Every structure is written in C-alpha cells, then in structure tokens.
Amino acid sequence: MTTPIYLDYNATTPIAPEVISVITQCLVEFGNPSSSHAYGRRANELVQLARAQVAQLITATPAEIIFTGCATESNNLAILGMARASVNKKHIITSAIEHPAVMQPCLQLQREGWDLTVLPVDANGLINLEVLASHIRPDTALISIMHSNNEIGTIQPISDIALIARARGVLLHVDAAQSIGKVKVDVKELGVDALTIAGHKFYAPKGVGALYVREGTPINPIMYGAGHERSLRPGTENVIAVAALGEAARLAAARLPEAEPYLKQLRDELLSRLQAGIPGIILNGHPEHRLPNTLNISFPDVSGRALLESAAGQIAASVGSACHSHGDAVSGVLAAIGASADRARGSVRLSVGISTTEDEIKQASQILTNSWKTMVSKHIR
Incomplete structure (x- = not known):
C-alpha cells in the first residue's frame, strides 16, 4: 500500500x-x-x-x-x-x-x-x-x-x-x-x-x-x-x-522568509491544475488575504466528503476542521460566508506544508480530477 x-x-x-x-x-x-x-x-x-x-x-x-x-x-x-x-x-x-x-x-x-x-x-x-x-x-x-x-x-x-x-x-x-x-x-x-x-x-x-x-x-x-x-x-x-x-x-522563525512564498507557490499551482481539469470549481475564502498554504474549494455536482473517500488511498485531506463533527453537515464557516448548500457540501480543504513537493501537487491534482470525473460520470453525489 x-x-x-x-x-x-x-x-x-x-x-x-x-x-x-x-x-x-x-x-x-x-x-x-x-x-x-x-x-x-x-x-x-x-x-x-x-x-x-x-x-x-x-x-x-x-x-x-x-x-x-x-x-x-x-x-x-x-x-x-x-x-x-x-x-x-x-x-x-x-x-x-x-x-x-x-x-x-x-x-x-x-x-x-x-x-x-x-x-x-x-x-x-x-x-x-x-x-x-x-x-x-x-x-x-x-x-x-x-x-x-x-x-x-x-x-x-x-x-x-x-x-x-x-x-x-x-x-x-x-x-x-x-x-x-x-x-x-x-x-x-x-x-x-x-x-x-x-x-x-x-x-x-x-x-x-x-x-x-x-x-x-x-x-x-x-x-x-x-x-x-x-x-x-x-x-x-x-x-x-x-x-x-x-x-x-x-x-x-528561521524558515518563514522562504516557507511563505514556497507554500503559496504550491497552493496556487494546485488550484490552477484543478481549475484546468474541473470546470465550475469555486474558491472559498479571500482570493488574496488568506493563508499561503490553504486552499478551500468547492467541487461541482459531488459531495466533498465522498470525493475524498473515493481518493482516500491516495490523498489525505479533509472537508474542514478536524475538531468538528464528521457528518455531512454544512460547515458553519461556509454558511457564514453565504455559500449555498450544494457549494458547501462540495467543499474540500487542501492544506500544504513545508514537506509538500511539487510532484505531490501534480499527482494530487490529477487524482482529485480523475476521482471527480468518475463520480460525475456515474452520477455519484
């Protein structure tokens, strides 16, 4: 495995x-x-x-x-x-x-x-x-x-x-x-x-x-x-x-000058690759004033939780805070920003770290794109 x-x-x-x-x-x-x-x-x-x-x-x-x-x-x-x-x-x-x-x-x-x-x-x-x-x-x-x-x-x-x-x-x-x-x-x-x-x-x-x-x-x-x-x-x-x-x-303190731009580069590349492969994907959160490592996006026509479950053997991510319940309920944060029920349900939080590599970003974007396409083609929500 x-x-x-x-x-x-x-x-x-x-x-x-x-x-x-x-x-x-x-x-x-x-x-x-x-x-x-x-x-x-x-x-x-x-x-x-x-x-x-x-x-x-x-x-x-x-x-x-x-x-x-x-x-x-x-x-x-x-x-x-x-x-x-x-x-x-x-x-x-x-x-x-x-x-x-x-x-x-x-x-x-x-x-x-x-x-x-x-x-x-x-x-x-x-x-x-x-x-x-x-x-x-x-x-x-x-x-x-x-x-x-x-x-x-x-x-x-x-x-x-x-x-x-x-x-x-x-x-x-x-x-x-x-x-x-x-x-x-x-x-x-x-x-x-x-x-x-x-x-x-x-x-x-x-x-x-x-x-x-x-x-x-x-x-x-x-x-x-x-x-x-x-x-x-x-x-x-x-x-x-x-x-x-x-x-x-x-x-x-020692790493921050290099870590912040590196995290942002990985985050933005991941978003760009997912946008290229999945039409209608939505960014949640401020487009500029947000953490350099955090990407919260809503996948259209699927449940974010189901999407991550389908890719669980290849990607470890979450739909939101690990301190919240694990049910399929709408995130309180996404509700607070006015996201629709479908948009909130399709949300996934992807967060990178200093150990994340560019190759992992490429692989992850392809895995998520393929999983989404499979779910949509089979009408799995």
Missing part, C-alpha cells in the same frame, strides 16, 4: 526532525523546573529557553509567554480570564467563523450572564470594521477575533481591529493557531493584548501550546493551584513538550 499524499497540514503537522531531536535529548531530563537543585535548574533552563524562543517568534518578551496544554486551553484562559478580570463590564464580541475553542468559551460567558455579539462576515470571510465599531459599547470588555480561519484561510485585519479596540478601551484576543509558522505574526505590530499559539500546527507535538499576554493586561486564572506560569497555569510544566515547542518556534 502506498502512502497517501498528505494535504491536511491545517489539521496537524508532522513533528520536525529537529524537534524530535530535542524531545529525545529531553527524555533524560527528569527534574522539576520549580526545584532549586541542579536537576530542577536544568529543567528550568530548558523551559526558559523555550519561553525566549516562542517570544522571539512573535516579537514578545519572555515574561509575556504562558505555556499551556493546547490552543483550546489558551483560548479558554484568554477569553474567560480576561473577561472575568474586567470591572463593571459584561459584553464581549466575536465573529461567526471562530473555532469552537473560541466560540464555546464565549457561549459559556453568555450562560453566566454576559451579552455576546457575534459579528457576521462577508462573502470572503472578512468582518466589517464599521460594523465591529458600531457594536462596541461602554460595557464591552473583550473582542476575540481569529487571525486566520482554519477552514478557508482568510486573514482578518487584526491591526485595524486593534486600533478600534484600543481607542475604545476594549481588550483584544486573537487566536493565531493557524497562522504561526505560515505568515509573520508580530504582536507589537498587530497591537493585540493576548494571542493563542498551537504547537502541533507548526511541527511541534500535540498537547502543548502557549498564550501571549501583553504585560499589564488584566487576566484571572481559570484553574487554581501553585504559582506556575505567573499563577495563570498551575501545574508542573511539561518540560519535554515545552522544549519541543521552543525548538519549533526557532525553526519557524
């Missing part, structure tokens, strides 16, 4: 060889980083090195980096922690295309008595800045908007959103889980108060993430224990995973 071509890098990435090397080295480091003896100091050095590496990647200071177990935890800490730390405010704003790791904490606050505004997006997945500004109230505590969408790749104008939020005294949290390692993410240029990072989206292992919290930003813990991670994330740090995240951050 041949190995399928992997085109699902937005779901997760393989662990980089350099990161595996760091993990292997750290397996013998068993000290508790909070201990004052030699073993503890060595473990703490690894944690602090990783903190500096992650900070450098996003132009933060090491003290502004909090290590967590995943991006979902980071989002919960940011949204619940920042909202509950606000004084005399009970309103939050998010968008209609957020990941469940953002939407669900917002809905939890709503259950606790908060007012929640869910902003619509346009046909490309962008929020309207004027609409956002019009919904800010004197009691608005927090805005949480993703940097880039995990399904269609659309990148939001975060720096413009930050200017609006800052002028009105509102905190801004950004989920950048899909953006890190693919495009430049500079927290100073963006002007955000908190930003979420997911390790397994940029060649680190699963089960580790980070949260940037700008110095001076009010935030309460959502778990309680000892004073680890500025008392915001109690529990002994997972030294192995944290060190791996740091190495992945170092690699991402």
Whole structure:
C-alpha cells in the first residue's frame, strides 16, 4: 500500500526532525523546573529557553509567554480570564467563523450572564470594521477575533481591529493557531493584548501550546493551584513538550522568509491544475488575504466528503476542521460566508506544508480530477 499524499497540514503537522531531536535529548531530563537543585535548574533552563524562543517568534518578551496544554486551553484562559478580570463590564464580541475553542468559551460567558455579539462576515470571510465599531459599547470588555480561519484561510485585519479596540478601551484576543509558522505574526505590530499559539500546527507535538499576554493586561486564572506560569497555569510544566515547542518556534522563525512564498507557490499551482481539469470549481475564502498554504474549494455536482473517500488511498485531506463533527453537515464557516448548500457540501480543504513537493501537487491534482470525473460520470453525489 502506498502512502497517501498528505494535504491536511491545517489539521496537524508532522513533528520536525529537529524537534524530535530535542524531545529525545529531553527524555533524560527528569527534574522539576520549580526545584532549586541542579536537576530542577536544568529543567528550568530548558523551559526558559523555550519561553525566549516562542517570544522571539512573535516579537514578545519572555515574561509575556504562558505555556499551556493546547490552543483550546489558551483560548479558554484568554477569553474567560480576561473577561472575568474586567470591572463593571459584561459584553464581549466575536465573529461567526471562530473555532469552537473560541466560540464555546464565549457561549459559556453568555450562560453566566454576559451579552455576546457575534459579528457576521462577508462573502470572503472578512468582518466589517464599521460594523465591529458600531457594536462596541461602554460595557464591552473583550473582542476575540481569529487571525486566520482554519477552514478557508482568510486573514482578518487584526491591526485595524486593534486600533478600534484600543481607542475604545476594549481588550483584544486573537487566536493565531493557524497562522504561526505560515505568515509573520508580530504582536507589537498587530497591537493585540493576548494571542493563542498551537504547537502541533507548526511541527511541534500535540498537547502543548502557549498564550501571549501583553504585560499589564488584566487576566484571572481559570484553574487554581501553585504559582506556575505567573499563577495563570498551575501545574508542573511539561518540560519535554515545552522544549519541543521552543525548538519549533526557532525553526519557524528561521524558515518563514522562504516557507511563505514556497507554500503559496504550491497552493496556487494546485488550484490552477484543478481549475484546468474541473470546470465550475469555486474558491472559498479571500482570493488574496488568506493563508499561503490553504486552499478551500468547492467541487461541482459531488459531495466533498465522498470525493475524498473515493481518493482516500491516495490523498489525505479533509472537508474542514478536524475538531468538528464528521457528518455531512454544512460547515458553519461556509454558511457564514453565504455559500449555498450544494457549494458547501462540495467543499474540500487542501492544506500544504513545508514537506509538500511539487510532484505531490501534480499527482494530487490529477487524482482529485480523475476521482471527480468518475463520480460525475456515474452520477455519484
């Protein structure tokens, strides 16, 4: 059996060889980083090195980096922690295309008595800045908007959103889980108060993430224990995973100048080849302001899920977020951009990575084209 071509890098990435090397080295480091003896100091050095590496990647200071177990935890800490730390405010704003790791904490606050505004997006997945500004109230505590969408790749104008939020005294949290390692993410240029990072989206292992919290930003813990991670994330740090995240951050910073144009080249070639072989294919998401590696397209007259199932032995991809249900229901993101039921049903997300080759792109486009033609000729929907 041949190995399928992997085109699902937005779901997760393989662990980089350099990161595996760091993990292997750290397996013998068993000290508790909070201990004052030699073993503890060595473990703490690894944690602090990783903190500096992650900070450098996003132009933060090491003290502004909090290590967590995943991006979902980071989002919960940011949204619940920042909202509950606000004084005399009970309103939050998010968008209609957020990941469940953002939407669900917002809905939890709503259950606790908060007012929640869910902003619509346009046909490309962008929020309207004027609409956002019009919904800010004197009691608005927090805005949480993703940097880039995990399904269609659309990148939001975060720096413009930050200017609006800052002028009105509102905190801004950004989920950048899909953006890190693919495009430049500079927290100073963006002007955000908190930003979420997911390790397994940029060649680190699963089960580790980070949260940037700008110095001076009010935030309460959502778990309680000892004073680890500025008392915001109690529990002994997972030294192995944290060190791996740091190495992945170092690699991402070094690779980004070459990685971004390379990913875009592969993505655009894949789209061009599919358009040449399949009339009526539709691009979902912004044609320009989207992640360089992400291609969400709707195949005409077929189910995207059925299409991928027919090519499952040769291609590994998905119809959307791996964190959503596996039924054939219409994606909430595609519904939010106004896609018809047929267009949404025919959608497929193809995401490339730094290990993807041009030859794989050629093969994948041919496989998908042939599968589509076979399904259409047999009237398989």
